[in-house]
Amino acid sequence: MREPENRRVVVALGGNAMTGPDGTATPQAQRAAVAIAAECVADLVASGAEVVLTHGNGPQVGNLLVKNELTAHVVPPVPLDWCGAQTQGTLGFTIVSALESALRRRSIPVPVAAVVTRTLIDPADPAFGRPTKPVGRHLPRAQALHRVAQGQHWVDRGAAGWRRVVASPEPLEVLDARAVRTLLGAGFVAVAAGGGGIPVAHGADGTERGVEAVLDKDLTAALLAVAVGADTLVIATDVPHAMLDFGTERERPIARTTARELRQHAAAGQFTEGSMGPKVEAALRFAEHGGRAVITTLDRITEAVAGTAGTVVAAAG
Structure with missing residues (x-):
C-alpha cells in the first residue's frame, strides 16, 4: 500500500456505479453495483485520503415518477424535489452500508455517514423557460398529451414515444456543505449531494422551498469540492x-x-x-x-x- 496521501477528495460516482451493467435498477442490481463501487472507494480511503462521495440518481428518480403515474389514483404524487430527497436517502443508506463493510474487511475504522443535501438555484434561471432534461419513462402520444394538459412538458422522441423533460438550472450553492465539512473534520467519509442535490430556492420569507427541477450532479460536485476545501x-x-x-x-x-x-x-x-x-x-x-x-x-x-x-x-x- 502506498503512503497516505493526506488529500481531501470529492468523488462523483457516475450512473453506472448505481445500476446494473445493463442499466437495470432493481434493488438487487443497485446493491451489487454499489458494492463494487464501495471496494474502489475503500481503496482510496486506505491510501489516506479524506473522501466525500456524491452520486447520480437518474434511474431511481425515474422509477419514482413511474410509481407516481401508476398509483396517482390511490396515493398523492410527490414532486421532483421529494423524489430527489427520497433517492438521496435510499442510495445514501445503500452506499454507507456497502462502504462500511468494505472498510471493515480492510480493518479500517473510518465511519461513514450520508447527508440529505440541498442545492440552491435561482428560480429565474432561464432553464425554467426551456426544459430539456429527460426524466421518467417513454409514453404513447395520447398519454403524454394528457400530462401536457396538466402542465408538464413532454417531447416526441420518435419510435421510442414521448418523454417528459424538466428544467435543469444552474447549481449555485450547496447549502449543507457545512455539515459535510463537520463530518470530514470528525474523521468520517461523507456521502452528500446525490443527484446534484435537492433543488431549492429562497422563498419570500427567507426559507428554502423545493423546486420542480433536476440538477447536474457533476456541476454540483464541483461546487461541493470547492466548498469543502478539496x-x-x-x-x-x-x-x-x-x-x-x-x-x-x-x-x-x-x-x-x-x-x-x-x-x-x-x-x-x-x-x-x-x-x-x-x-x-x-x-x-x-x-x-x-x-x-x-x-x-x-x-x-x-x-x-x-x-x-x-x-x-x-x-x-
Whole structure:
C-alpha cells in the first residue's frame, strides 16, 4: 500500500456505479453495483485520503415518477424535489452500508455517514423557460398529451414515444456543505449531494422551498469540492479519459492538460452536451478555482488522486 496521501477528495460516482451493467435498477442490481463501487472507494480511503462521495440518481428518480403515474389514483404524487430527497436517502443508506463493510474487511475504522443535501438555484434561471432534461419513462402520444394538459412538458422522441423533460438550472450553492465539512473534520467519509442535490430556492420569507427541477450532479460536485476545501475532484465515469475528436479516425485521449487548454477544446465543441460535456465543465470549474480535477473510470480513482490515471486537469495558475 502506498503512503497516505493526506488529500481531501470529492468523488462523483457516475450512473453506472448505481445500476446494473445493463442499466437495470432493481434493488438487487443497485446493491451489487454499489458494492463494487464501495471496494474502489475503500481503496482510496486506505491510501489516506479524506473522501466525500456524491452520486447520480437518474434511474431511481425515474422509477419514482413511474410509481407516481401508476398509483396517482390511490396515493398523492410527490414532486421532483421529494423524489430527489427520497433517492438521496435510499442510495445514501445503500452506499454507507456497502462502504462500511468494505472498510471493515480492510480493518479500517473510518465511519461513514450520508447527508440529505440541498442545492440552491435561482428560480429565474432561464432553464425554467426551456426544459430539456429527460426524466421518467417513454409514453404513447395520447398519454403524454394528457400530462401536457396538466402542465408538464413532454417531447416526441420518435419510435421510442414521448418523454417528459424538466428544467435543469444552474447549481449555485450547496447549502449543507457545512455539515459535510463537520463530518470530514470528525474523521468520517461523507456521502452528500446525490443527484446534484435537492433543488431549492429562497422563498419570500427567507426559507428554502423545493423546486420542480433536476440538477447536474457533476456541476454540483464541483461546487461541493470547492466548498469543502478539496484538493482533488475525481469524476468517475465509464471511460478512462476524455477524448479529442471522439468517434473519428483522429480520436485520441487527453492525459494531462491545463484548465486553459481544456476550456479551448470545450469552446471548439469537442465534448458532447449531455455526455462528456458536463463532466468536462465540472472539471474546469474546479480547476479554475485552484483545484485539480480528474476524469477516469471508477476502478482507477486511487491512481487518479495520485495523478497517474485519467484526464488530469491541472489547477489554474
